[in-house]
Amino acid sequence: MKIVIAPNALKGSLSAAQAAEALAAGCRQAAPQAELVVLPVADGGDGLVAVLTQALKAAPKTLRVSGPLGQPVEADWLYCDEHHRAVIETAAAAGLALLDPQELAPMTANTRGVGELILAALDAGAQRILLGIGGSATSDGGMGMAQALGVVFRDREGRIVEAGGSHLTEIAGIDSSNLDPRLREVQIQVICDVDNPLLGARGAARVFAPQKGADAAQVEQLEAGLAQYAGQLEHFLGKDVRNIAGAGAAGGLGAGAIAFLNAELKPGAELVLELLKFDDALEGADLVITAEGQLDGQTAFGKAPAAVARHARAAGIPCIAIAGSLGEGANELDKIGITKVYTLCRDSVSVEDAMSNAAEYLRETAALATRSFCL
Structure with a gap:
């Protein structure tokens, strides 16, 4: 199995590279034999x-x-x-x-x-x-x-x-x-x-x-x-x-x-994905995982996870998104190719807790998402 890991930064918590490292650790925990392609992304802001x-x-x-x-x-x-x-x-x-x-x-x-x-x-x-x-x-x-x-x-x-x-x-x-x-x-x-x-x-x-x-x-x-x-x-x-x-x-x-x-x-x-040769990285992939601090109705308008999801959908690859928190409109992200959404703020985890311990929660959630996908 090949998994492409392409998160944006989680503002106030993790850089895109740090988020990618945490996601990769979770994927390895759940699927030790998987081939991981790690490509942190950005959309013009921090990172x-x-x-x-x-x-x-x-x-x-x-x-x-x-x-x-x-x-x-x-x-x-x-x-x-x-x-x-x-x-x-x-x-x-x-x-x-x-x-x-x-x-x-x-x-x-x-x-x-x-x-x-x-x-x-x-x-x-x-x-x-x-x-x-x-x-x-x-x-x-x-x-x-x-x-x-x-x-x-x-x-x-x-x-x-x-x-x-x-x-x-x-x-x-x-x-x-x-x-x-x-x-x-x-x-x-x-x-x-x-x-x-x-x-x-x-x-x-x-x-x-x-x-x-x-x-x-x-x-x-x-x-x-x-x-x-x-x-x-x-x-x-x-x-x-x-x-x-x-x-x-x-x-x-x-x-x-x-x-x-x-x-x-x-x-x-879109320009960042072009420079990263993202479509080449998708070849032969079975799953794409992206992430950002918050996913909501505005995600579709120019945000990095949306671009990642659109490219994944065009290649026929499911895309899982992990968010620090979910805002209004997050339930409509399937329209841009995000097939499933997970949040760090679950099981009574507060936003403050999620931000302070983002790497650990991101690793745990990536492991959960990967196991669910493999079932």
């Missing part, structure tokens, strides 16, 4: 760099950059000399995981560190940049990134506007004349796990800002600010980013990447 390091045969690099609140952080990124390709992870420079819950600051957190990573990639000679934008703590529309790359934002009195969600409504002018000219020669692909537009009920502010600590009043302020920002981007750069799928990702960083980097937005999980 993208780690997942692609071996696949791209790229050299890991570390750069001290500005964190989401301006504090210095050590951010990992990749560079492949052979193909002049860089991989940058927004979460490494501006991610939620860099902040304690009490530090969340949706109105002031910014993406400057992302721009600093892009500058490092340009300095290294990158001709292609893969920018993952999941897992951000920011709602600045990419202002910080743009400033690091040479863009100047001004208010009605001509004063410089600093990056941050609370300052978006102040923008009355955008000067991109000093935007790093090397960007014109570089192909930039932005990958994310959502297709939300910048504004509206499914936009950056109303859907994602609460997850970053915004209260109801701040959500409306961010919505107004991003609308102002979009208007200025159209006026000064000729880019209407309001309704582009994915523009609302990472607090509007998707919109900023389109406007300032002339980037192409791509579904993250």
Whole structure:
């Protein structure tokens, strides 16, 4: 029997590689003779760099950059000399995981560190940049990134506007004349796990800002600010980013990447599976096991487990998904090819317990799922 193990990270608990190790241990316990193919996956958020390091045969690099609140952080990124390709992870420079819950600051957190990573990639000679934008703590529309790359934002009195969600409504002018000219020669692909537009009920502010600590009043302020920002981007750069799928990702960083980097937005999980040669790994497989921190109705929209399940279904292979917890809509995941769902939060296991002991519960659940499949 051949089992392909392809989990995403379990945010707050395990990296994709750690999750894969735990799943593999459970599968070996239940089916010692099985051939295991271990391929941790990602969809543009936390763990993208780690997942692609071996696949791209790229050299890991570390750069001290500005964190989401301006504090210095050590951010990992990749560079492949052979193909002049860089991989940058927004979460490494501006991610939620860099902040304690009490530090969340949706109105002031910014993406400057992302721009600093892009500058490092340009300095290294990158001709292609893969920018993952999941897992951000920011709602600045990419202002910080743009400033690091040479863009100047001004208010009605001509004063410089600093990056941050609370300052978006102040923008009355955008000067991109000093935007790093090397960007014109570089192909930039932005990958994310959502297709939300910048504004509206499914936009950056109303859907994602609460997850970053915004209260109801701040959500409306961010919505107004991003609308102002979009208007200025159209006026000064000729880019209407309001309704582009994915523009609302990472607090509007998707919109900023389109406007300032002339980037192409791509579904993250699909591109990662392509780079990992996932379909080749499926050849001759009897079972696929994937995992993520939470599975719910949103899983189908760009999340890594959904992409894994779709590829498994296309190959005629059953796919089991294991979640830390289940949310609304999880019972409909069979539509994307997930044939059975298990959760770590069973038998009175709390979410806190599951997160604290995720590796052990994941191993136990993988063993249970494998035994059930073999019956």
